[in-house]
Amino acid sequence: MKRRDFLKASISGAATLCSGGALARPNLEPAPNAVGMLYDSTLCVGCKACVSKCKEVNGMPAVIEGDWYSWDSARDLSSDTLNVIKVYREGEAEVKDRVENGFAFEKRSCMHCVDPGCISVCPVTALRKDAINGIVTYHADACIGCRTCMTGCPYNVPQFDYDNPFGEIHKCQMCNQAGVERINKGQITGCAEACPTGATLFGTREALLQEARRRMSLKPGEIYSYPRGDVSKPHSLYEKPAPEYQQHIWGEKEAGGTNVLHISAIPFDKLGMPPLRERSYASISETVQHTIYNYMALPAVVLGGLTYVVRRNINDDEGDKS
Amino acid sequence: MSEHRALNRRVVTLPFMLLGVLFLIALYYLGVRFVNGMGFVTNLNGGYAWGLWVVYDIVIGTALACGGYALAVVVYVANKGKYHPLMRPALLASLLGYGLGGLGAFIDMGRYWQFYNILLPWHMNFNAVMLEVGLCVAAYILVLLIEFAPVALEKFGNTNLRQKLNKVLFFFIALGVLLPTMHQSSLGSMLIAMGHKVHPLWQTLYLQPLLAVLTAFTMGFAVVVFEASLSSVGFGRPSETPLLSGLGKAIVGLIAVYLLFRFGEVVVQGKLGLLFAGDLGSLMFLLESALFIYPMVVLMSPGARSNSRLLLWSAVSMLFAGSLYRLNAFLLTYNPGPGYSYFPSVPEIMVTLGLVALEVMVFLYVVKRFPVLHGEKRA
Amino acid sequence: MAENDFDFSGLEKRLGVSRRTFLKFCTGVAxxxxxxxxxxxxxxxxxxxxxxxxxxxxxHGQECTGPTEALLRCEQPTLEHLLLDLISLDYHQTLDTGAGHQVEEIKKRSMQENKGKYLLVIEGAIPVKDNGIYCKIAGETMLHLTHEAAEHAAAIVAYGSCASWGGVQAAAPNPTGAKGAPQVLEGKTVVTIPGCPPNPANFIGTVLYFVTYGKLPPIDELGRPKWAYGRLIHENCYRRPHFDAGRFATEFGDKGHREGWCLYKMGCKGPETYNNCPSLEFNNLGGGVWPVGVGHPCFGCSEGGVGFNKPMFALADVKTHTPPNMFPPIEDRQQSSGVTAGAAALVGVAVGAALGASAMVTKKLGEQEKQQD
Known part of the structure; x- marks a missing residue:
């Protein structure tokens, strides 16, 4: 009986699907010359120079809320804010970089994932990753505004301009978007350049990882020197006693890793980082999709079977039907 | 010639006009949405990029429109010709449901004037589940139109074209089974990439497509039962209960398979503890499961299956179950991170209600003017 | 006793100030x-x-006499009269009219006559290396003179950064082993009025407090009166809004500098220096007369371990006690929406309508079945 065959085919299809099988797509690898940033929460003093510089580079207006007209009161990422400094505050909030009765700063901006969820889910390739420097850019001319990128981003970075009838997605493009292209011109990102303390450091992912590992290995209290702005410029060295770092470089492995790395003295979940595993959800999603739709083979086979069955059944009915 | 007949009753009745008012209200808010922007109408925000419009109009709406799909599988694949009389109204409901989904997608699309980019091969991202959903839903709407075309051709008496169409219709019927399988499963797959934001009880990763398609099936059957009961009462037509009770059997099996996978996943992944966490997630999971289990238990007994009221309540329960499953996964227990919240705004809800009202109005009009409902009393 | 009961006429004659001016001054200090x-x-x-x-x-020890010079330039009405008449300044190497053995004699006599009653003010650092031979007055080392004078003092005030913690003399490599009075006079309470030069207002206020109440004002662990050194310069700085908004001058004369933006990036030590410069300004002069007021980054003159220790343009450690209120917490989101009563009611109506319709249909179905039966 043909129905049996059909069911058999469906089951075998489902089996391939469940096993993941040979089509499993692993996490993507970092771009060969991936550039990124290292944000060291312990060095950040919350001055918002990066926020203000970011607005300047991107030509975005300050977010004004209530009566605070004298400064940008952006509360979170939005279509007018691609980078924002947030604060973790507990109890009396007396001591910096302490969990209890302490506080800490955290930078929120695009993490420039190695295996970006936003790119994986965008139906029209409006988000693209540069093959060489790994920067995730947005292209409004392709975008249909479905906002799947927002749902696919583990960090809620892409922001749609809801208040504009012709809005678009806004996200940090590492100052390398068309018309700015600071990285292509050999400059560094605006926020890293503006950061007075070296809390936001620009460089290649490789060099930044090395720098982050060096800081992990410091004994708390020991005087260490650190660069400001560009990690590859050793002349910009500053000194400070080392804080007690969490032995965790956020972005080394999370969901396939990110080009923007974070280090901190308090656990990252307190700083609002999501619970991520090493395997990126993008890779799982694509594994499932490509297993089902590999060369459209499975759908084609199913369609063939269905056509045969339906045709036969209709012909069966011809006798007693008009 | 055909056993289907138009009802030939007055179209503009009081309920019809009330629905019209709802639709006009929706039109007003849609005007605001297109002139000022979505932010003036919706409560969407940085964490909740998808709200009522996507989750109801598209995700739930198309699942509710799976009647045509479920019935097509029964009639044409499983070769149960006796269900054929239910086919046309189911197809109409599917067409309208999917039409609503397409319209909803367009309304919700932030850059709708570029929607055609999804059709341009050089823009397509073949890794994206959304691409598959978009293309597949668009294709299915076309297929539904073709499948429903005989009705219009019959009305306008174009027999020549109708005969030609009938010769190739089998292919479109096959497509009409394949396409919903593809995109209904993909609507589930969309949850995979949302990762941790989807509550662990709903984030089943590799099982997402299977669970989505199974629940779409149950909703499809449920909607056929619901619709048949409603039209039999609403239009004072003979009861379809004998026919529907047969579907009840299939429903029991389907739900059993679904629950097996659903609970199997929870047990295998060690998420049982979450069931009893006492939070929103666990409550919703239990409610949702109860809504699935109720029709299964009721419809197990042949007596209940031939009771039109129990049959209807089972269908309603299943519709709520399937809808809640989607609502939970995409919205209610969806958690983009601390501090985000979403509840649809009044205008947002009014737009959705207005679109549903439009759907019902068109359904009423078509069944009254086109040969959709079958004429004779079933043997 | 009411104000009017008190006879200020003697004072007016003695100090040459009007009663009104005098009361104004006292109110200001208070x-x-x-x-x-x-x-x-x-x-x-x-x-x-x-x-x-x-x-x-x-x-006076190792110093530039800056503290005294600053005091002399107090622009308060006839303050020098006030000061010289308010206290009985028995020995002061810069201001004494006498010289040599004569003044040393007066000092010894005064210290003996006023045992336990006199106020000792130390200005300048005290070298301790090689038994303090690097600073001698009248043949005695400053180290010895300090210990001698401190023994029977009613209170000791270290005036200026040098006296407070060694100041510029104590900066590396500190060849003379210069120390501040609190370090030399261990075990004794020394009020420190650091600053280079120190703000005379802080000195006068402290001395007036002593004169009024016969005791010293509350001090912190470094001996600084809390009323003057209780807050970071950063906390009250009028350029602070620029810091919070991320607007920084990066070099002298640039746009930000001309517009009066925050000087943090130019090495301003305000965020780690405790003093009341932003609220009092220097010497109560007004008109923005203090380093940050005139566009120069604070160099931390009154903070041990900062002034003369950290490079002028090195960044300060921001000792923020609590993060400012306008910093958004992690869970703060732009435009997140809550449930409104209207929306909730609408959803309720919609779901209710679906259920109600189902109930209606069920009822009718039942009736139909009955008819059929």
Whole structure:
């Protein structure tokens, strides 16, 4: 009986699907010359120079809320804010970089994932990753505004301009978007350049990882020197006693890793980082999709079977039907 | 010639006009949405990029429109010709449901004037589940139109074209089974990439497509039962209960398979503890499961299956179950991170209600003017 | 006793200030100290009473005499009169008219006569290396003179950064082993009025407090009066809004500098220096007369371990006690929406309508079935 065959085919299809099988797509690898940033929460003093510089580079207006007209009161990422400094505050909030009765700063901006969820889910390739420097850019001319990128981003970075009838997605493009292209011109990102303390450091992912590992290995209290702005410029060295770092470089492995790395003295979940595993959800999603739709083979086979069955059944009915 | 007949009753009745008012209200808010922007109408925000419009109009709406799909599988694949009389109204409901989904997608699309980019091969991202959903839903709407075309051709008496169409219709019927399988499963797959934001009880990763398609099936059957009961009462037509009770059997099996996978996943992944966490997630999971289990238990007994009221309540329960499953996964227990919240705004809800009202109005009009409902009393 | 009962006429003659000006001054000082207007009256009375003038022994060590010079330039009406009449300045190497053995004699006599009653002011660092031979006055080392004078002092005030923690003399490599008075006089309470030069207002306020109440004002663990050194310069700086908004001058004369933006990036040590410069300004002059006010980054002159230790343009450690309120917490989101009553009601109506319709249909189905039966 043909129905049996059909069911058999469906089951075998489902089996391939469940096993993941040979089509499993692993996490993507970092771009060969991936550039990124290292944000060291312990060095950040919350001055918002990066926020203000970011607005300047991107030509975005300050977010004004209530009566605070004298400064940008952006509360979170939005279509007018691609980078924002947030604060973790507990109890009396007396001591910096302490969990209890302490506080800490955290930078929120695009993490420039190695295996970006936003790119994986965008139906029209409006988000693209540069093959060489790994920067995730947005292209409004392709975008249909479905906002799947927002749902696919583990960090809620892409922001749609809801208040504009012709809005678009806004996200940090590492100052390398068309018309700015600071990285292509050999400059560094605006926020890293503006950061007075070296809390936001620009460089290649490789060099930044090395720098982050060096800081992990410091004994708390020991005087260490650190660069400001560009990690590859050793002349910009500053000194400070080392804080007690969490032995965790956020972005080394999370969901396939990110080009923007974070280090901190308090656990990252307190700083609002999501619970991520090493395997990126993008890779799982694509594994499932490509297993089902590999060369459209499975759908084609199913369609063939269905056509045969339906045709036969209709012909069966011809006798007693008009 | 055909056993289907138009009802030939007055179209503009009081309920019809009330629905019209709802639709006009929706039109007003849609005007605001297109002139000022979505932010003036919706409560969407940085964490909740998808709200009522996507989750109801598209995700739930198309699942509710799976009647045509479920019935097509029964009639044409499983070769149960006796269900054929239910086919046309189911197809109409599917067409309208999917039409609503397409319209909803367009309304919700932030850059709708570029929607055609999804059709341009050089823009397509073949890794994206959304691409598959978009293309597949668009294709299915076309297929539904073709499948429903005989009705219009019959009305306008174009027999020549109708005969030609009938010769190739089998292919479109096959497509009409394949396409919903593809995109209904993909609507589930969309949850995979949302990762941790989807509550662990709903984030089943590799099982997402299977669970989505199974629940779409149950909703499809449920909607056929619901619709048949409603039209039999609403239009004072003979009861379809004998026919529907047969579907009840299939429903029991389907739900059993679904629950097996659903609970199997929870047990295998060690998420049982979450069931009893006492939070929103666990409550919703239990409610949702109860809504699935109720029709299964009721419809197990042949007596209940031939009771039109129990049959209807089972269908309603299943519709709520399937809808809640989607609502939970995409919205209610969806958690983009601390501090985000979403509840649809009044205008947002009014737009959705207005679109549903439009759907019902068109359904009423078509069944009254086109040969959709079958004429004779079933043997 | 009400204000009117007190006779200020003697004071007016003695100090050459009007009663009105004098009360204004006392109220101002009391306000800076964070005291009430009652305290201002008490202060006025104490100052006006010639019998309560405490004798003062004023020592100079390694220094530039900046603190004294600053004090002399107090622009408060005839403040120098006030000061010289309010205290009985028995020994001060810069201001004494006498010289040589004569003044040394006076000092010894005063210290003996006023045992346990005199106020000792130390200005300048005290070298301790090689038994303190690097600073000698009248054949004695400063180290010895300090210990000698401190022994029977009623209170000790270290005036200026040098006296407070060694100042510029104590900067590396510190060849003379210069130390501040609190380090030399271990075990004794030394009030420190650091600053280079120190703000005379902080000195006068402290001394007036002493004269009024016979005790020293509350001090922190470094001996600084809390009323003057209780807050970071950063906390009260009027350029602070620019810091919070991320607007920084990056070099002298640039746009930000001309517009009066925050000087943090140019090495301003305000965020780690405790002083009241932003609220009092230097010497109560007004008109923005203090480093940050005139566009120069604070260099931390009054903070041990910062002034003369950290490079001028090196970044300060921001000792923020609590993050400012306008910083968004992690869970703060732009435009997140809650449930409105109207929306909730609508959803309820919609779901209710679906259920109600189902119930209606069920009822009718039942009726139909009955008819069929």
């Amino acid at each position: 306000a800076s100290l964070g005291l009430s207007s009652n305290a201002a009256m008490a202060m006025a009375k104490a100052v006006a009473d010639p019998k309560r003038r405490p004798p003062v022994i004023w020592l």
